[in-house]
Amino acid sequence: MSSESISQSINVVHPITLSHGKNAEVWDTEGKRYIDFVGGIGVLNLGHCHPRIVEAIREQASRLTHYAFNAAQHSPYIDLMQRLTAFIPVDYPVSGMLTNSGAEAAENALKIVRGATGRSAVIAFDGAFHGRTLATLNLNGKVAPYKQKVGALPGPVYHLPFPSKDNGVTCAEALKALDRLFSVEIDVNDVACFIVEPVQGEAGFLALDVEFAQALRRFCDEKNILLIADEIQSGFGRTGERFAFSRLGIEPDLILLAKSIAGGMPLGAVVGRKALLDTLPKGGLGGTYSGNPIACAAALATLDEMTDANLQAWGAQQEEAIVSRYQAWRRDKISPYLRRLTGVGAMRGIELAHADGTPAAAQLSQLLALARDAGLLLMPSGKFRHIIRLLAPLTTEAAVLEEGLDIFAACLARLD
CATH class of the missing domain: 3.90.1150.10 (Aspartate Aminotransferase, domain 1)
Incomplete structure (x- = not known):
């Protein structure tokens, strides 16, 4: 098929055109079958065209295809947020907002932490990936291809080594780099948050060191800095638990969700401490398509399966x-x-x-x-x-x- 009408700045890993799929199998337009170990890059934890999700999409599409939640509430959004906040394994009161994607969830989290702390600096990690929007590019711990040729990026953002048994960076090394950062680069009182993936995706599935995660949580508590866990790829059962932060023995202040939240429908979320989510003024959060009713229905069906x-x-x-x-x-x-x-x-x-x-x-x-x-x-x-x-x-x-x-x-x- 011709791709002349599609931007050549989009990189496609596999030069095939898919036609349909079922669970872990897909077929291209030539009829060739493939076993899918990509899963939409972590979107399809429940597989292609899960019957329960497909039925939920069909049923909702016959009732209400869209309404902007900012204009008038709709029940799929309300029902999903009640279920989703109950699904988050933390001890504090949880609230949140729905977005269209993981990158949009990250962008909104940055707004929330700025509003809550009055600070603007963010600490991210080498090898991180948080999205392709302008602000999230600066969070990413990798230049090529994401940051090339786009000019100055929103900041200030600083990066630390990501400690993991999978890359050989120790907890001690990361803590030493943390100490240097606040001795040389930035005043700790200017930092709004740390953002970290419990398991880095783009970097090659590197699991965060448990000792470091707990030390970072303590540090954030001592310095009144917020901790954001990016569970966009690691969440919804990929590690065998609801979310990967549970294995670290910590509770983040905000959690970023997307990918397998809705069986392939475009949906994301920011959830976390209710006091934080209520910080910005009315109208500070939202979006025209955020929490589309069909996507919400798919997410509700997804949660039904994710016991x-x-x-x-x-x-x-x-x-x-x-x-x-x-x-x-x-x-x-x-x-x-x-x-x-x-x-x-x-x-x-x-x-x-x-x-x-x-x-x-x-x-x-x-x-x-x-x-x-x-x-x-x-x-x-x-x-x-x-x-x-x-x-x-x-x-x-x-x-x-x-x-x-x-x-x-x-x-x-x-x-x-």
Whole structure:
């Protein structure tokens, strides 16, 4: 199909055109079947066209397709926010607002923390990804391709090393960098918030160090700084729990949500401490499409499926399959490029690197093409595009998951 009418600044990983999908399988316009380990980049934790979500969309579309909540309330928005705030595993009173996307959730969170603290500086982390809008670009801990050629970005924003067992940065190193930041770069009293992903997505599924997370929470409490957890990719069961911050033993002040919140419909949210969400004046938050009734109906159906029992079972099944197969591949030495397994739960990355540890980006590109030809769609990540992130739907049938891992192994063994 011709793409002349589409901006060439949009990068497409797989040069195919999809027609339809069901759970963890998709078909292109030529009729070829693929097993989908991309899942819309983390959007489809419940798979393609989940029957309960499709029915909710159809039913709502026959009743009310849209109304701007700023103009008049509608019940899907109200019902969803009641369910969603109850779904957040924290001990404090929660409220929130709906957005169209994760980036929009991040933008609104920045407004909220400025209003609540009277401060403007933000601390983010190396390797972070929080969106492609102008303000979120500055939060991202990576220049290419996101920050190139766009000029000065809203700030002030500072970055710290992201401590994780998956990248070798220790808690002590990150805390030392934190101390230097406030000794050299900025007055701690000017900082409104820290924003952090409990598991970094774009960076290659790097899990935040637990000790550091707890030290950061204490630091924020001592200095009256707010802590934002970006759960856009790690949330809604990807790590086997509702949200990844629970494994860290902390409670963030604000939480950013999107991706798998609504089974593929465009929806996001900012939720957190009610006092913070009520800080801005009337009209300070909102949006024409934010909380569209059809998207809200899809999200309500999504939450119906995301019981703790389901999330734990799905996460454990997928984690066991991935970890056991990875360990077998390492034991059998199926590829000289196979390195670390990153992440937690079903949120896993597989690193490709040379014997000297340098990233094997060329081999990952080869793997993408080989796997696609064999009927498996994969997604790259990492600073050097050398880590495959596995984002198969949590609902993937065991046989389909194993088939996909078989294809992965066969293609991995063929790398030059």
